[in-house]
Each structure stands twice: as structure tokens, then as C-alpha cells.
Amino acid sequence: MMRALILTGPGKAEVREVPVPVAGPGQVVVEVERAGVCGTDVELFTGEMSYLHSGVASYPLRPGHEWSGTVREVGEGVDSTWTGRRVTGDTMIGCGHCRRCLAGRHHVCPDRHELGIRDGLPGALAERVAFPAAYLHALPDTVDAAAGALIEPAGNAQRCVDAAGLDAGERLLVLGTGTIGLLTAMLARARGFEVHLLGQELEFARSLGFGDVWTRETLPGLPWDAVVDATNAPSMPRLATELAEPGRRVVCIGLSGTPSMVDSRDVVLKDVTVVGILGASAGLAAAIAAFASGAVDPRPLVAATVGLEQAADVLSGRRPAAAGRGPKILIDPQL
Secondary structure (H helix, E strand, O other): OEEEEEEEEOOEEEEEEEOOOOOOOOEEEEEEEEEEEOHHHHHHHHOOOHHHHHOOOOOOEOOOOEEEEEEEEEOOOOOHHHOOOEEEEOOEEOOOOOHHHHOOOHHHOOOOEEOOOOOOOOOOOEOEEEEEHHHEEEOOOOOOHHHHHOHHHHHHHHHHHHHHOOOOOOEEEEEOOOHHHHHHHHHHHHOOOEEEEEOOOHHHHHHOOOOOEEOOOOOOOOOEEEEEEOOOOOOHHHHHHHHEEEEEEEEEOOOOOOOOOOOHHHHHHOOOEEEEOOOOHHHHHHHHHHHHHOOOOOHHHEEEEEEHHHHHHHHOOOOOOOOOOOOEEEEEOOO
């Protein structure tokens, strides 16, 4: 048996003893070293996550989709050289045979699993997790356990940077100073963009070396070559569209609890391209490379690392007593 965090209903979570997973055909079993807690996990805990209402996710549910660990077992058909390797994995697990999967868009497969989010694949907030080998990504020695658990959000951020469509020296405005916003800014800076941030937690952003950080009231009237909305505020997509330079791009990765209203006249008359980002799949390899090379060090974003028994407190919004200023809390399931 092993310990795993189980969500049993809205606002209810407990650590339970569950059977240790066995690697089925095409699978590996990973000993989890670190797992991150993100906004999706919080929404699953509170019951606000839309998947719970559409029926693709249901309680009891084992969360955890940001993780790193070591392969301890391989199943039938899996290359044995995976054993002992440090890895992370793609959250989005496609069926592999539908039109979207065959076109390389498995992250929007209608029958996809999302590890620890949709029903079908228990997540990584546990001592061990079973995972399909085809979706593994090996971690170099220069990417430690904490950085490895930040690859998944960084893959999302990398996709935002790519979608912005900028060249070195052009100006990017990132709305939001949470984990995704800050990772987007860090990856964009590494690519040579002029990066500005708009948010509320500005001192921490400054501590990461960002000098151009603003509130809505202090934001200068500069031409913004691209705008990324990494907030959960329903007013921000419209603001992003209003701020973006004509003929350029708005990238939306944040999700609000209520519908966001965007005036299509702003989109059409400014000839703005609005891009939505779901999932890290296409950005994972580049995120690993950025971390491995030292171009981006995500570890300052980690405020604290706690054991599995404290995960429910983290989900309910209680920060560990000794937590730093960063936005990310990691769980060490072995504690």
C-alpha cells in the first residue's frame, strides 16, 4: 500500500492508503519526488472546476499533474532503459487514433485523459503514479526535483511565449504575476524580448530582476507588440485586446470563474489575433531545455515544500508558516 491524496467532495480531501500501482502494458510506475499544487487542483478541491459539472471529472478524485520523479517499474512493451531515469510527463494523454491525435493535436483529443484532472488516470499527489511511457519526458541531471515539477507550468508558459509571435527586442506585456505569468516573463526574457508585467504582487517580480512592473494605474502608454493574459480576472481579456498593437497578438491562458467579455469590434478593427492556450504539450521540450541550460531558473518561484499530509491545507488556501514570497507550493509525497 501507499499514501495518496484523495478529493472526496467539494472542500473535502484526505490522505488514504491505496494499492501501489502496477505498470500495465505501455506504462511505467514513477516514484514521485515533487508535485506542484496549481489553480486547477484548487478548483477541483473547491468543486468549481468546470469538468466536475460537465461530467468528465468526478469524486473521488486523485489530483496532481505537475510532477517529477524516478521510474521504478516498466510494463509490457516499454523500453527497460526507462528504469531508474528521472522524468516528468505530459498532462494531456490522447487516444492516439482520432483525427486530432493523428494531426499532432492530442492535447485537444475529445477522449483524452488529463492526469489527475479528468477521470481515468489518478494523479501524482501520491507516493507513486502509473503513467503512459509514450508521454514521458526525461529530465537532465541539471534539472532537479523542484525544477522538474515546474516543467508542466513552464510548458504552458513556453506556449504563450511562442504564440506571442515576437522577435528579440520587441515588447511583451504579461498580465498576471502568478506562476504562469512569471514563467512566461522569465522564458520571454531569455528569448530577448522586452518584458513588462502588470499585477499586484510586484515586489516579488522585481526580486526576479524585472524592472518594468506596473499596476493598472501606473501602466505606461507604450505600444505593446503582444499581450499575454495569465490572470483569472474576467475583465483582463478585454483589456489585453484593447492594449495590443494593431495587427499583433493577444494570448489567453488564464481562466476566470465567470465569462469574459471581449468586444469583437476591437479584434476586427485592430486586426488582432487572439490565441488560446490549453496545455503544455508542445512547450515541454523547450521548457526542459531552458531549465537545463540555466537560461531560466524557476526555483525562486517555490515558496515552500511540504509533505503529503499538508496538501489539503495548501488546497484550502493556507500557506505554510515558513513559506517564502513565491507563488508555488510543492508537495514531497515521500515526507
